[in-house]
Amino acid sequence: MKLATIDNATRDGQLVVVSTDLRKAVVAAAIAPNLLTVMEDWDRFEPDLQALSARLNAGDAEGAFDFDQSKALAPLPRSFQWIDGSCFKNHLRLMAMATGRDPDIEMNSPYPLMYQGMSDDFHRPQGEIALPREEDQIDFEGEVGIVLSEVPMGTKAADAHRFIRLVLLINDVSCRAFVKREITAGFGWMNAKPSTAFSPVAVTPDELGPAWKNERVHLPLHVSWNGTLFGKPNGSEMSFSFGELIEHAAHTRKLAAGTLLGSGTISNRNHSEVGSACIAERRSIENLEEGGARTDFMTFGDRIRMEMFDADGASIFGAIDQTVVQYKP
Amino acid sequence: MKLATIDNATRDGQLVVVSTDLRKAVVAAAIAPNLLTVMEDWDRFEPDLQALSARLNAGDAEGAFDFDQSKALAPLPRSFQWIDGSCFKNHLRLMAMATGRDPDIEMNSPYPLMYQGMSDDFHRPQGEIALPREEDQIDFEGEVGIVLSEVPMGTKAADAHRFIRLVLLINDVSCRAFVKREITAGFGWMNAKPSTAFSPVAVTPDELGPAWKNERVHLPLHVSWNGTLFGKPNGSEMSFSFGELIEHAAHTRKLAAGTLLGSGTISNRNHSEVGSACIAERRSIENLEEGGARTDFMTFGDRIRMEMFDADGASIFGAIDQTVVQYKP
Numbered sequence: 001m002k003l004a005t006i007d008n009a010t011r012d013g014q015l016v017v018v019s020t021d022l023r024k025a026v027v028a029a030a031i032a033p034n035l036l037t038v039m040e041d042w043d044r045f046e047p048d049l050q051a052l053s054a055r056l057n058a059g060d061a062e063g064a065f066d067f068d069q070s071k072a073l074a075p076l077p078r079s080f081q082w083i084d085g086s087c088f089k090n091h092l093r094l095m096a097m098a099t100g101r102d103p104d105i106e107m108n109s110p111y112p113l114m115y116q117g118m119s120d121d122f123h124r125p126q127g128e129i130a131l132p133r134e135e136d137q138i139d140f141e142g143e144v145g146i147v148l149s150e151v152p153m154g155t156k157a158a159d160a161h162r163f164i165r166l167v168l169l170i171n172d173v174s175c176r177a178f179v180k181r182e183i184t185a186g187f188g189w190m191n192a193k194p195s196t197a198f199s200p201v202a203v204t205p206d207e208l209g210p211a212w213k214n215e216r217v218h219l220p221l222h223v224s225w226n227g228t229l230f231g232k233p234n235g236s237e238m239s240f241s242f243g244e245l246i247e248h249a250a251h252t253r254k255l256a257a258g259t260l261l262g263s264g265t266i267s268n269r270n271h272s273e274v275g276s277a278c279i280a281e282r283r284s285i286e287n288l289e290e291g292g293a294r295t296d297f298m299t300f301g302d303r304i305r306m307e308m309f310d311a312d313g314a315s316i317f318g319a320i321d322q323t324v325v326q327y328k329p
Numbered sequence: 330m331k332l333a334t335i336d337n338a339t340r341d342g343q344l345v346v347v348s349t350d351l352r353k354a355v356v357a358a359a360i361a362p363n364l365l366t367v368m369e370d371w372d373r374f375e376p377d378l379q380a381l382s383a384r385l386n387a388g389d390a391e392g393a394f395d396f397d398q399s400k401a402l403a404p405l406p407r408s409f410q411w412i413d414g415s416c417f418k419n420h421l422r423l424m425a426m427a428t429g430r431d432p433d434i435e436m437n438s439p440y441p442l443m444y445q446g447m448s449d450d451f452h453r454p455q456g457e458i459a460l461p462r463e464e465d466q467i468d469f470e471g472e473v474g475i476v477l478s479e480v481p482m483g484t485k486a487a488d489a490h491r492f493i494r495l496v497l498l499i500n501d502v503s504c505r506a507f508v509k510r511e512i513t514a515g516f517g518w519m520n521a522k523p524s525t526a527f528s529p530v531a532v533t534p535d536e537l538g539p540a541w542k543n544e545r546v547h548l549p550l551h552v553s554w555n556g557t558l559f560g561k562p563n564g565s566e567m568s569f570s571f572g573e574l575i576e577h578a579a580h581t582r583k584l585a586a587g588t589l590l591g592s593g594t595i596s597n598r599n600h601s602e603v604g605s606a607c608i609a610e611r612r613s614i615e616n617l618e619e620g621g622a623r624t625d626f627m628t629f630g631d632r633i634r635m636e637m638f639d640a641d642g643a644s645i646f647g648a649i650d651q652t653v654v655q656y657k658p
Contacts, residue, residue: 011369040340077587078409080449086516090455105513115516116445120409120585131581132483152656155459175464184434187444188413188517194581250506252523256407256449329483 001046001053001204003028003072004318005035013035013073017053017061022318025067026056027189032223035076035202039258042149042165052086056221069318072200074122075168076147080194082119083249084143084172084262085112089239091267091281098284099180112240112248113190115174119260123197125320129173129304130327137176138298138324140225142306144235144263145170145219146242147202151255153219160243161215163255167208169199169221169260169306171320176280178298198260199306200318206314215241217308219316221266223227223277224305225298230282231275277306297326330382332495334364335648341365342402346382346390347530351647352554354396355385358452360459363420364405365532368587373480398647401529403451404497404585411448411579412524413472413501413591418568420596420610427613428509428629428635438618439567441577442522444517445499448589452526454649458502459656460523462632466505466655469554471606471635473546473564474499474591477532480584488628491542491573492584497536498528498550498635499591505609505626527589528635529647536645544570546637548645550595553634554627557593559611560604562597607634627653 012034012297015024031048032038038045041179055061089107099148106113123129125315131138146243147166155163178192194230204302205212211219217235224230240248253259266277276282301322307319330346332352337343341363343405344653361367365506367374379515402568415421426433435442452458460467476495484492507521534541540548546564553559569577574590595606605611612622627633636648 046650080407080409081447085354085520109510109514109609111510113514114519116447116519118410119583120588121583130482136581153656154430154458169441178581181438181440183515185438185442186512186515186517187442188515190443191443191580247419249519250508251520253447254466259449267529286380329481 001050002201002207003049003075004037004201005075005077006071007073009036011078013077017049017056018067019056020207021316022067022069022201024056024064026052026061026064028052036079036258039147039149042284043239047297051133066190069200070126072126072318073124074198075166075202075259077122077288079119079260080256080260081259083114083118083259084117084264085240085245086264087112087240087245088264088267090237090271091265092314094267094281094284094288096288111247114245114249115194117196121195123322125197125200125318127322128325130325131175131320132327135177139174139176140223140298140304141172141174141261142221142223142266143172143264143266144172144221145260146261148255148257149263150257151246151250151259153250153252153254155250157241157243157247160246162214163246164205164242166202167205167212168202169219169317169320170329171197171304171306171307171322172262172265173197192203196324197320198231199320201207203316215243219308221277222307222309225301229275231277233266233271233274233277235266237268238263239268300324300326330366330379331530332378332404333396333530333535334406335400336402336406339363340407342406346378346385346397348385349532349536351396351398352394353385353642355381355390357650360366363491365408365587367476367495368402368550370596373639381536385386398529399455400475401455401647402453403527404495404531405589406451408448408587408589409585410588412443412588413446413448413593414443414569416441416569416574417593417596419566419598419600420594421632423596423610423613423614423617427616437631441574441579443574446522446525447519450524452524452651454526456651457617458651459652459654460504461656463628464506468503468505468608469550469627469633470503470594471550472499472591472595474589477575477584477586477588477590479586480575480579480588482579482581482583484575486570486576487590489575492575493534493544493571495531496541496546497531498535498637498649499644500526500633500635500651501591501594502526524625526649526651528649530644540639544572548637549603550606551636551638554634558604560606562595562600562603562606564592564595566597567592629653
């Protein structure tokens, strides 16, 4: 089942069911007003949504219309919690080495690295990233993520799969100029992490077929910057499973229904073949291999696109496709 | 005007207006369903709430009932954003010195220290703090905080007062055993910060009279642990104003309506006279002055109470009064 949210002038948007090929959609208003409500009572709403999805895919859903990714909001335009891991240790190693931090702190840690993000306002998948200054070093970060129903405090990794309802793509927009100050203070990201973007469509794990394995997404994420492929690293090398991330996050708290949980920047050991999913990692590689960073951060007008394809080359989640612009008050 | 939220079996609770003396309340359902809705359109709802408040304080509100603090939920039982400063530099200096970190990093920083907290599930003011293990080093942190209407990205401190709608008290519950690992990783708090508690009542700044000055609360917070006064530090020594905190938080993002923003642990230079608002700070002082920490962290069954009084000795916000218990799945 594939779900999306379109604008209906409410803060949480209108839930729609999207066909597997992303061509058609149908409003799910008769079932639930929005996806946040669905997440809060998944077991109650899922059968009706699945039935509507089956009718839509059979070409048999009344009121079906052409799905326009460019008009979609984030599947959850806002949520009560957004937590992002940084769970590709290859990425952590490269970033630490390039910034003079001790890579062993994270490489040897049995705990996943994770931050609490702002969840009050997510970007639409295709539209503008408005930020005040180019000198804040605007970067993209390509990730995969999950949407959870309510996770009780103390949930263990082995049980966590029960709460994973949806999978989606993430552009974790970052302002790198603030990273050093904020990571040194140790309190996490405030200026360095503006609003985040999610793919137009969130899908139940079964839509990934064999690519959903060990609570990881075993597919490459295609990241293009201004129309040129920047990287296509594979989600399979995630150093912790999503279940392990859930256990870590839920040790001293519950996770509310609708919590979004990200993998962190996808990164592979064979980065010279597959490239990177963020500029900062490429700059780290350039620093290490070429003695200096050549690639600059984003400038106003730049475009970033992220998409993931199935074995037949069909887009699974639709595309994140954003343009960086200067914020005007 | 004083506002509170009572349980009506919805996730956001029922908004009530509370009398200045905290004795009476009246349901505000005819005006707005809950406080989150009010925050999202403050200017629209405020006049009707103020009128109801005036009738209640005149003994003239239909349906008024005895207000029972012990039944209140957090004014916002959940919100889309909770950000907490650590803006009493006296506290930062003591904590850094006791943990071997360089106190100059924060003492000389022109930027307030601040973390993104979990906002999906707040404790009720009077009830249980359920946590899995005493060895996670359970601590309280007494703070003041504000509730905001929507703050545009790029708002400056001088303009920020326009968005400060309500003031309240905070117990920023902490698990100190995780602090060292999480601050070293630099990504902020995950295990170290479970759910937070807020006072039964949130008040408009005018309710504080002259004690609301320079966007700070110039009153002592009375903190009692198991019935014994632990500290009564004054909010006046906050090293940044709430306006300055808003400017910092909003540099690369907007802050959604209903955002809660905390001061951090209240702490004064004359701590030998007024005591502390958290155990970790007292332990730091013991380490520095007595060569070792004598005060242990909380154990199951311990009770923590926080309250602030006006010049006439009347409680302004009602009391946070919580008991730590072992979490049972």
